[in-house]
Structure formats: C-alpha cells, structure tokens
Amino acid sequence: MKKKITARRDVLAELREDFSLCGKCKLCQAVMAQQCDDPRFWRNCPSGSRFRYEAYYASGKMEIARCLELAEIEPDEKMKHVLYTCMLCGSCEDRCYPIKQLHPLWVIELLREQAVEDGWAPLDWFSEVYENLEKTGNPYGVPPEKRAQWSEGMGLKNALEEKVEYLLFTGDDYPSFPNLVPKLQSVARILKLAGVDFGILGKEETSSGSALLLIGDRDRFEEFAEKNIEKFAAAGVSKLITPDPHAYAVLKEEYTKAYDMKVYHLSEIASSLISKGKLKPSKSVNIKAVYHDPCRLGRRHGVFDEPRNVLKSIPGLELLEFPRSKKNSLCCGGGGSVFFIEPEYARWVTKERIFEAEYIGAQAIITACPICGRMFADAIEAMKKDIAVYNLAMVLENSL
Numbered sequence: 001m002k003k004k005i006t007a008r009r010d011v012l013a014e015l016r017e018d019f020s021l022c023g024k025c026k027l028c029q030a031v032m033a034q035q036c037d038d039p040r041f042w043r044n045c046p047s048g049s050r051f052r053y054e055a056y057y058a059s060g061k062m063e064i065a066r067c068l069e070l071a072e073i074e075p076d077e078k079m080k081h082v083l084y085t086c087m088l089c090g091s092c093e094d095r096c097y098p099i100k101q102l103h104p105l106w107v108i109e110l111l112r113e114q115a116v117e118d119g120w121a122p123l124d125w126f127s128e129v130y131e132n133l134e135k136t137g138n139p140y141g142v143p144p145e146k147r148a149q150w151s152e153g154m155g156l157k158n159a160l161e162e163k164v165e166y167l168l169f170t171g172d173d174y175p176s177f178p179n180l181v182p183k184l185q186s187v188a189r190i191l192k193l194a195g196v197d198f199g200i201l202g203k204e205e206t207s208s209g210s211a212l213l214l215i216g217d218r219d220r221f222e223e224f225a226e227k228n229i230e231k232f233a234a235a236g237v238s239k240l241i242t243p244d245p246h247a248y249a250v251l252k253e254e255y256t257k258a259y260d261m262k263v264y265h266l267s268e269i270a271s272s273l274i275s276k277g278k279l280k281p282s283k284s285v286n287i288k289a290v291y292h293d294p295c296r297l298g299r300r301h302g303v304f305d306e307p308r309n310v311l312k313s314i315p316g317l318e319l320l321e322f323p324r325s326k327k328n329s330l331c332c333g334g335g336g337s338v339f340f341i342e343p344e345y346a347r348w349v350t351k352e353r354i355f356e357a358e359y360i361g362a363q364a365i366i367t368a369c370p371i372c373g374r375m376f377a378d379a380i381e382a383m384k385k386d387i388a389v390y391n392l393a394m395v396l397e398n399s400l
C-alpha cells in the first residue's frame with residue numbers, strides 16, 4: 001500500500017493545551033523589540049495590524065479554536081474572514097513559543113484544515129484557484145506545455161529520461177509569469193556553470209499543492225503531491241533543489257513523509273558552491289540593497305544565513321538589514337494564499353515593507369522567493385516608486 005502523507009487535520013484537538021492556555025498576553029502582536037530599535041516597526045502581525053480587532057491576532061484565533069471545540073460558538077462569515085486573512089507568516093509562533101511554548105501558527109493551520117473538513121471553509125472564495133488547478137494542474141491556470149517553455153533551448157536534462165544527481169523543481173510561480181521566467185533561467189545557468197548534475201521534469205512537473213495546503217485542503221493537496229512523488233520515484237530522485245520557498249516548505253515538511261529525499265533551497269546550494277570555490281562572484285554589482293527574508297524560507301526553516309552569504313560574496317553590493325529582519329521579518333503580503341481573495345489588503349502589507357526599505361535608504365530589495373518578488377514589483381510599479389526588486393539568482397548571475 002502506498003504510504004500517505006500524514007493528515008494533520010485529525011490532530012487539532014491535540015493542540016487543546018495550546019489554545020486553552022493562551023493567556024491573551026499579546027506578545028505575538030509585535031516583534032522581538034530587543035532586536036528592533038525603532039518602535040515604528042514593532043507591529044508585526046499583518047492581519048491584526050490591518051483589521052485591528054483582537055480576533056485578527058493569533059490570540060483571537062486561539063480563542064476561536066477553544067470556543068469551537070467547546071461548541072460555544074458556530075462558524076459564521078466573520079470567522080471565515082478572520083481565519084482566511086491570516087498570512088500564515090508565523091511571526092506569532094516565533095514570539096509565543098520561546099516564552100509560552102504554545103503553537104499559534106499550528107493552531108491556525110489546523111483550524112483551516114478543520115474548517116475544510118467540517119465544510120465551513122469558504123472554498124468558493126478560491127474558486128478560480130480550484131478551476132485552474134482542475135484544468136491545468138497550476139493555480140494560475142498556465143497549462144503544462146506553456147509552463148515548460150522556460151527551459152526551451154537551454155539544453156537541460158530531462159530527469160525522467162536520464163539519471164541525474166539533483167532534480168530542479170521549479171514550483172508554481174516561476175514558470176507561470178513571464179517576468180519571473182528569466183529568474184528561473186538564471187537559476188539553471190548558475191547550476192550549469194558550477195557543474196551541478198541536474199535535470200528537470202518539464203511538463204511532467206505539476207503543482208506542488210502548496211496553495212491548497214495553505215487553504216487547508218489536505219485531501220486535494222495530497223492528490224497533487226502524489227502525482228509529483230510518482231515522477232520522483234520514476235526518476236529515482238534522491239536530492240532536489242528548488243528556488244521557490246513555498247515549494248521548498250511543502251516538499252521538505254510533507255513530501256518527505258512519503259518519499260525519502262533531501263530538499264535544498266537554491267540559496268543553500270549556491271552558498272555551498274561559493275564556499276567550495278565552484279562559483280566565483282567577481283563582477284561588481286554596485287548597489288545598496290536589503291535582503292527580504294521570505295517567511296517560508298527564513299522564519300519557517302531557519303534559512304537566514306545562506307542567502308546573505310551569497311550576497312556578501314558579491315563585490316560592490318552593500319547589504320543592508322531591515323529594522324524587522326530575520327525572525328522579526330515582516331511578511332511581503334503574499335503569505336497564506338490571501339492575495340487570491342483580498343488583494344487590496346495584501347498590497348497594504350507589501351507597501352508597508354516597501355516603506356521600510358525606503359526608510360533605511362535601500363536602492364533595491366532582493367528576495368529569494370517568486371511570490372515576494374511579484375508582490376514587490378507589482379506594488380512598486382503601481383506606486384511609481386524609485387526602488388528596484390531583484391531576485392537572488394539574477395544578482396548572483398550578474399556577478400559571475
């Protein structure tokens with residue numbers, strides 16, 4: 001029998017201690033102030049900061065979980081909005097766990113899974129995502145042939161046709177948006193230049209299912225995971241590289257429960273290749289830039305140093321830090337699949353991060369996530385701001 005990826009929706013009740021013991025101390029509303037000098041940037045919960053009511057902070061959602069379990073309240077429209085405007089950024093978890101040993105983020109994620117399971121999750125808000133996935137296997141509706149076009153003429157190996165050391169898994173976003181395709185091509189060229197033996201699945205790669213898991217739809221997520229895992233097994237994949245932190249998180253946290261492999265983010269591989277001398281950044285990239293930590297890569301998986309190591313190795317690049325940096329980092333506005341349903345609120349969060357970059361005098365924001373890159377680029381264009389957005393891989397390639 002095929003090994004299934006675990007169904008975490010069954011265990012919300014096991015977090016009873018967490019949602020019952022939340023003391024509403026509100027630590028989770030802010031950053032670690034000791035590591036952030038300027039009070040202007042102390043707020044760090046996007047949904048709470050935007051909608052202001054207690055329910056929109058983690059403490060409110062802990063209370064919702066408690067009351068639902070005790071059947072003190074029934075799900076209603078407001079509760080759906082509270083639950084689905086959370087960006088799942090994890091800032092609350094990082095404040096709460098070290099001091100209170102509670103897991104607000106796990107509770108919120110499992111609440112979403114419970115909502116889907118119990119039939120009150122507002123899946124109709126995501127009907128376009130579902131239709132797109134149904135028709136094309138991609139949340140943005142880009143069909144497989146088109147999604148595979150990014151690699152045409154690059155001479156990349158097909159991992160299903162020849163054995164390779166690493167699989168390069170693109171994730172949903174990079175091959176789906178024309179302005180992200182050059183970033184993905186940079187990734188492939190960097191790996192080739194360093195002599196990494198890798199291949200791709202081309203049009204056989206389907207959605208990682210990340211968007212579905214963020215919505216809380218574990219059953220549908222597993223259908224997509226299963227399709228990809230079948231391809232991994234057919235290709236004999238044991239090591240995988242992805243430049244997409246959203247794919248990285250589900251591959252590392254979920255897929256590896258059903259399929260044995262090592263998962264790396266591009267920044268981890270690039271940092272290691274630079275330290276081994278296989279990549280030698282030498283051309284100057286003269287810019288004063290700040291690195292934005294994607295929530296799924298930084299806070300969630302502790303990949304803080306590797307992207308910074310890559311950037312520090314580039315001559316001419318002056319690397320700044322946001323006041324809210326590393327574990328204190330603010331979401332780009334692209335978390336939790338919220339941009340599908342509340343684009344104006346998502347943009348509000350993005351603007352706050354852009355303001356923070358301008359505040360420290362950055363000429364550019366560099367990120368290692370396609371969603372962050374897209375959120376920033378679209379907002380900067382709409383606001384007609386004079387600040388650039390770069391992708392880590394492209395900056396590195398420019399220096400090689």
Ligand code: SF4
Pocket residue numbers: 021022023024025026027028029058059062092095096100102104
């Ligand atoms: S979730 Fe944790 S940090 Fe937030 S109010 Fe509850 S106990 Fe305090």
Ligand code: SF4
Pocket residue numbers: 028044045046047048056057058085086087088089090091092093104105108
């Ligand atoms: S995950 Fe982020 S947006 Fe959601 S409650 Fe926690 S801090 Fe707020």
